[in-house]
Amino acid sequence: MAAILTERRQFILKLVVQEFIETAIPVASETLVRKYKLRVSSATVRNELAALEDLGYLTQLHISAGRIPTDAGYRFFVENLMDRAPLSPAEQRTIRHQFYQVRSELDQWIHLAATVLARTAQNASVVTPPRSYQSRFKHLELIAIHDTTVLLVLVLHDGTVKQQTLTLDTARSQEDLRRYSARINERCADISTSQIEELVMRDQQREHPEFSDLEQQVLEVILRAMRQFEDQINEEIHSDGLIEMLSQPEFIPALIKAEDAERAVERMRCALEILTSGRGLSLLIPQALASEGVQVVIGGEHSEDEMREYSVVLSRYGVNGAVAGVLGIIGPTRMSYPRSISTVRYIASVMSDLLRELYGVEKRSLDQD
Amino acid sequence: MAAILTERRQFILKLVVQEFIETAIPVASETLVRKYKLRVSSATVRNELAALEDLGYLTQLHISAGRIPTDAGYRFFVENLMDRAPLSPAEQRTIRHQFYQVRSELDQWIHLAATVLARTAQNASVVTPPRSYQSRFKHLELIAIHDTTVLLVLVLHDGTVKQQTLTLDTARSQEDLRRYSARINERCADISTSQIEELVMRDQQREHPEFSDLEQQVLEVILRAMRQFEDQINEEIHSDGLIEMLSQPEFIPALIKAEDAERAVERMRCALEILTSGRGLSLLIPQALASEGVQVVIGGEHSEDEMREYSVVLSRYGVNGAVAGVLGIIGPTRMSYPRSISTVRYIASVMSDLLRELYGVEKRSLDQD
DNA sequence: ATTAGCACTCTCACGTCAAGAGTGCTAGTA
DNA sequence: TACTAGCACTCTTGACGTGAGAGTGCTAAT
Numbered sequence: 180m181a182a183i184l185t186e187r188r189q190f191i192l193k194l195v196v197q198e199f200i201e202t203a204i205p206v207a208s209e210t211l212v213r214k215y216k217l218r219v220s221s222a223t224v225r226n227e228l229a230a231l232e233d234l235g236y237l238t239q240l241h242i243s244a245g246r247i248p249t250d251a252g253y254r255f256f257v258e259n260l261m262d263r264a265p266l267s268p269a270e271q272r273t274i275r276h277q278f279y280q281v282r283s284e285l286d287q288w289i290h291l292a293a294t295v296l297a298r299t300a301q302n303a304s305v306v307t308p309p310r311s312y313q314s315r316f317k318h319l320e321l322i323a324i325h326d327t328t329v330l331l332v333l334v335l336h337d338g339t340v341k342q343q344t345l346t347l348d349t350a351r352s353q354e355d356l357r358r359y360s361a362r363i364n365e366r367c368a369d370i371s372t373s374q375i376e377e378l379v380m381r382d383q384q385r386e387h388p389e390f391s392d393l394e395q396q397v398l399e400v401i402l403r404a405m406r407q408f409e410d411q412i413n414e415e416i417h418s419d420g421l422i423e424m425l426s427q428p429e430f431i432p433a434l435i436k437a438e439d440a441e442r443a444v445e446r447m448r449c450a451l452e453i454l455t456s457g458r459g460l461s462l463l464i465p466q467a468l469a470s471e472g473v474q475v476v477i478g479g480e481h482s483e484d485e486m487r488e489y490s491v492v493l494s495r496y497g498v499n500g501a502v503a504g505v506l507g508i509i510g511p512t513r514m515s516y517p518r519s520i521s522t523v524r525y526i527a528s529v530m531s532d533l534l535r536e537l538y539g540v541e542k543r544s545l546d547q548d
Numbered sequence: 549m550a551a552i553l554t555e556r557r558q559f560i561l562k563l564v565v566q567e568f569i570e571t572a573i574p575v576a577s578e579t580l581v582r583k584y585k586l587r588v589s590s591a592t593v594r595n596e597l598a599a600l601e602d603l604g605y606l607t608q609l610h611i612s613a614g615r616i617p618t619d620a621g622y623r624f625f626v627e628n629l630m631d632r633a634p635l636s637p638a639e640q641r642t643i644r645h646q647f648y649q650v651r652s653e654l655d656q657w658i659h660l661a662a663t664v665l666a667r668t669a670q671n672a673s674v675v676t677p678p679r680s681y682q683s684r685f686k687h688l689e690l691i692a693i694h695d696t697t698v699l700l701v702l703v704l705h706d707g708t709v710k711q712q713t714l715t716l717d718t719a720r721s722q723e724d725l726r727r728y729s730a731r732i733n734e735r736c737a738d739i740s741t742s743q744i745e746e747l748v749m750r751d752q753q754r755e756h757p758e759f760s761d762l763e764q765q766v767l768e769v770i771l772r773a774m775r776q777f778e779d780q781i782n783e784e785i786h787s788d789g790l791i792e793m794l795s796q797p798e799f800i801p802a803l804i805k806a807e808d809a810e811r812a813v814e815r816m817r818c819a820l821e822i823l824t825s826g827r828g829l830s831l832l833i834p835q836a837l838a839s840e841g842v843q844v845v846i847g848g849e850h851s852e853d854e855m856r857e858y859s860v861v862l863s864r865y866g867v868n869g870a871v872a873g874v875l876g877i878i879g880p881t882r883m884s885y886p887r888s889i890s891t892v893r894y895i896a897s898v899m900s901d902l903l904r905e906l907y908g909v910e911k912r913s914l915d916q917d
Numbered sequence: 918a919t920t921a922g923c924a925c926t927c928t929c930a931c932g933t934c935a936a937g938a939g940t941g942c943t944a945g946t947a
Numbered sequence: 948t949a950c951t952a953g954c955a956c957t958c959t960t961g962a963c964g965t966g967a968g969a970g971t972g973c974t975a976a977t
Contacts (some may be wrong), residue, residue, distance in 0.1 A: 209970075223919060241926085241927060242927060242971065243925085243928070243968095244928080245970070245971095284712055318701075325908035334689070338693070340701060342707070343653055400652075421824070430813070439809075447813065451791055451794065538694060539694035589952080591941095594939090598941075608939090608940085611939080612957050
């Protein structure tokens with residue numbers, strides 16, 4: 180039996196993957212014939228299944244169990260076999276409506292995106308906030324709290340707000356602070372970290388520096404905050420829907436009798452670890468940020484070993500040349516790839532449209548596929 | 549055998565609670581005699597245990613198992629029997645050092661507090677940000693993003709920063725926006741929500757209102773944000789250390805053979821639910837905010853039924869008359885109350901000192917007990 | 918190429934059984 | 948009266964065995 184991937188074998192592979200994604204039960208030859216009304220006998224299907232196993236697309240947990248897809252099987256399914264599964268118009272409407280309701284609260288967007296992703300795909304979600312690839316100074320505000328303590332509020336070009344406290348050598352009035360911030364705001368309007376650096380440097384070398392000691396102190400804090408920001412850019416991962424993921428049969432011992440219940444507990448702990456530590460994800464974010472379209476990483480394809488049982492579906496979102504972030508789904512390798520991909524694609528497009536609106540670029544169509 | 553709580557019975561109760569907290573194994577009469585070198589036989593201890601069971605302080609899972617404390621047992625232990633367990637000087641030093649490092653980054657404080665609480669008490673932690681009981685306007689900034697889109701940054705008296713976007717009818721220059729915000733900042737400096745409300749009302753009733761349409765629109769947004777803030781004040785719960793809690797034996801089937809492994813899974817899911825939904829906690833927060841000292845709620849004492857297996861140790865922190873928040877530990881009823889209480893008390897005092905420093909009140913001693 | 922038939926393997930649920938842990942009770946002692 | 952030794956009793960736990968059922972792989976026939 181030569182191991183050739185015939186048309187029929189591809190069809191059977193597709194059925195096996197779909198069936199397993201749906202039921203989480205290893206699929207048997209008999210089941211396929213019955214459920215999909217195949218015109219051949221179960222014995223024939225068995226031969227084909229054996230061939231698909233030889234080809235590395237299927238495997239079985241033990242000799243008298245049905246087949247489950249390997250990572251390669253899922254991969255082939257995603258690339259070649261999968262049917263598109265666009266969100267229903269009703270779902271699209273609901274989602275758009277939810278985003279419409281919080282459109283003016285910038286910091287709610289990520290929360291909402293994470294929640295909606297998780298609920299729609301029934302798995303955990305990850306979202307990074309929209310950031311410009313290079314932070315530019317937008318605005319500074321100095322607010323006297325008391326005596327020598329000052330609250331410094333820094334607004335960056337992409338809308339990020341950062342707050343710090345600052346202790347001065349001598350007390351200054353709010354009026355003084357206003358003057359300082361006004362000058363810095365004027366000098367630094369819309370310039371990048373490195374340009375501020377240069378500005379400070381040049382000024383210090385003059386005989387009569389333009390900036391006072393206090394202003395230099397403030398600029399130093401700003402620079403540090405901005406640099407810190409650029410370093411952190413990929414690490415700020417917001418996540419939601421752990422519960423949704425843990426409601427998948429993989430984590431419910433009663434539904435997955437084939438194994439020890441302790442495995443399920445261990446798996447839950449591992450999932451929690453992945454989502455809170457961010458290891459294994461932080462590697463994928465920059466990659467997704469640099470790519471177009473939806474990225475899928477399946478099980479063993481991950482570089483991190485603890486991700487071996489999980490797949491990730493990611494997409495970039497944002498406005499070209501202005502800001503960009505990443506959002507996606509993480510779940511067991513047996514996740515519904517069609518649905519996850521559609522969900523990620525749709526929500527990325529909604530977020531992008533919102534951002535385009537905010538940044539004044541013309542709106543694209545929201546309707547999917 | 550009259551059910552009287554003699555001195556000796558109290559002592560034995562204390563031993564049982566300590567032993568069970570330490571090992572998570574139901575404690576047997578024999579074990580007590582051996583481990584604590586009691587001068588009486590196991591039979592005598594058995595009689596005392598039976599009496600303590602009659603009194604409602606102990607129970608057993610099944611007839612041939614050791615005793616475990618009831619909620620009432622834990623309660624009596626916490627109120628009357630428990631030894632103090634202050635954090636070691638080394639631990640105190642480490643914690644102070646960690647807070648010192650992020651002292652200027654206000655938004656890091658809560659994160660750090662949650663992390664440190666969780667790691668020190670080996671359970672999950674909850675922290676609400678420090679808020680003043682009534683929000684007062686501090687500062688407004690309007691930043692032109694493009695055309696008619698404006699970013700509104702609102703700073704409240706307690707250092708909270710809130711950002712919103714705003715769409716105007718007609719485009720305004722940044723200079724215009726500066727003038728508007730300057731006037732509002734001047735008029736509204738340091739006043740409360742209701743005072744702003746009044747101000748706006750009075751102004752609208754004049755023949756020639758002082759505030760322009762745009763300014764009124766902005767004030768409306770500010771008011772809404774501030775009101776929303778006051779409503780949310782108890783719901784903004786930050787949490788950490790779920791992993792620490794799930795490392796407790798209660799959640800590890802291998803260590804708690806007495807039950808089905810599926811129970812452990814169900815319990816993990818419930819714990820996750822509690823921490824993410826915030827139900828059952830949100831009731832306790834205002835209560836803790838209104839009390840002095842450390843509050844302990846044990847198992848069935850909770851009003852929420854899903855909290856029956858968990859205990860919570862909470863304390864208020866903050867500066868009297870200025871800002872206050874709540875922090876605490878949540879874990880299985882078999883948590884180390886002495887350690888949790890010390891940890892909560894210590895971190896509350898560190899946070900309070902930090903805030904006092906920020907608000908310019910003299911510092912109290914940091915050392916515990 | 919397909920299929921009917923069958924032996925084979927492995928899981929799963931159930932029952933049994935013996936060992937062990939811990940108790941409660943009784944009777945006896947200081 | 949307070950304590951204790953001893954023992955019967957209960958219940959868990961783990962090991963083992965067994966039979967039913969699921970699903971496969973192979974062979975021989977079409």
